[in-house]
Amino acid sequence: MEIKIRKNVLDRNKNKANEVRALLKEKNVLMVNMISSPGAGKTTLLEKTLENLKSKFKLAVIEGDITTDRDAQRLKGHGVPIVVINTEGGCHLDSHSISKVLPEFDLDNLDVVFVENVGNLVCPSHFDLGESFKLALVSTTEGDDKPIKYPMLFREAKAILLNKIDLIQYTNFNKSSFHTDLNNVNGKVPLFEVSCTQNLGMEKWYTWITNQIVSK
C-alpha cells in the first residue's frame, strides 16, 4: 500500500527557522547569513565591517566553524559578543543550532547578528537559519564561474561581494564572464567589488549594509 505524505523533508529546519525569524523580528534584530567558499575572506570582511559599524550599531557574531575557534579568536579584539558553533564535521549551520545560541545574546540590546556560516557554497544555501537575508562572498582567486555553478546561493543572496579584487591581475578571472553569468542567474542583485585587506571599494558596502540596518 502507498501512503501519500507530500511533505517538505526539511520542515523541521524550516519551522525552527521561522521561530528564529519571528523572535528576531519581535526584538528588531537583523540577522545576516554570510556564505562563501573556505578562504574567500568572510572573517576578514567581518573584521573590517565590525570596525566600521561598531560605533553606530550594537553588533554580535555567530561563528560557524567545523572544529576550531580560530575565526572567533581573530574577531575577539573587536569588542563585540561572539558565540562559536562547532558543527563537528557538519558542512553547514542549521536553524536548531542558531536557536540554541541566540539566548546567549542580549537581544533587547542588539541591532545585528552576523552569522559566519561554514565555508561551503552548496550546503549552507539549503538550510534556512531564520536570517533576514543571505550574503554571498566570492573571491577572484576562486575563478569566475561560481555564480553559474552555484545558482541557488547567487539567486537567493540579497547582495554579492567579489573580494580580492586587488589580486585579479595575478589570476585568470574574467570579469565580463563573471558579470554575464551573475546577470543570468540573478540580474537584480547588488554587487560590491572589494578588497577587504586593501580597503578597496569598501565604502559602498558599508553604506549598503548601514542602509539595511537602518531600514530593518
Add this chain to the structure above:
Amino acid sequence: MHELKIAEELIGIIKQVAEEENLKKVTKVNIQFGKMIMIVPDVFHFVFDGAVKGTIAKNARLHLEILPVKFVCKKCREETEIDDLLFVCPLCGSNDLELIQGRETVIESIEGEK
C-alpha cells in the same frame, strides 16, 4: 554533503509515518528534489542506503525524481522551464522572475506492508 542531513530528516519522517500507519516494513520511498538543491542522485542513494540500515525502511527502494527549474516572468507572465539555469525570460528578456519550481525537497509517499 547536505545529502546526509537531508537523508537523516527523510528517515525521521519515514519512521514516524510508518509507525502512525502501523506498517511492518517500508518497501519503497518516493521523493522529489528540485534541480537547484544540487542533489547528486548516486550520492543520495549511497547515503540513504547507509542511513536506513537497522530501520523499518531497510531494503526499501528509493525512487528519486529531479524536478526541473520553472519560473514565471513578472513582466510578461510567461512560464518557462529551463535546463541550463539561465534565469532570463526567453520571451521578453526580463530577469524579474518568480521561481515556481526547482527548490523542492519533498517526500511524496512511502509504500509498505502492514
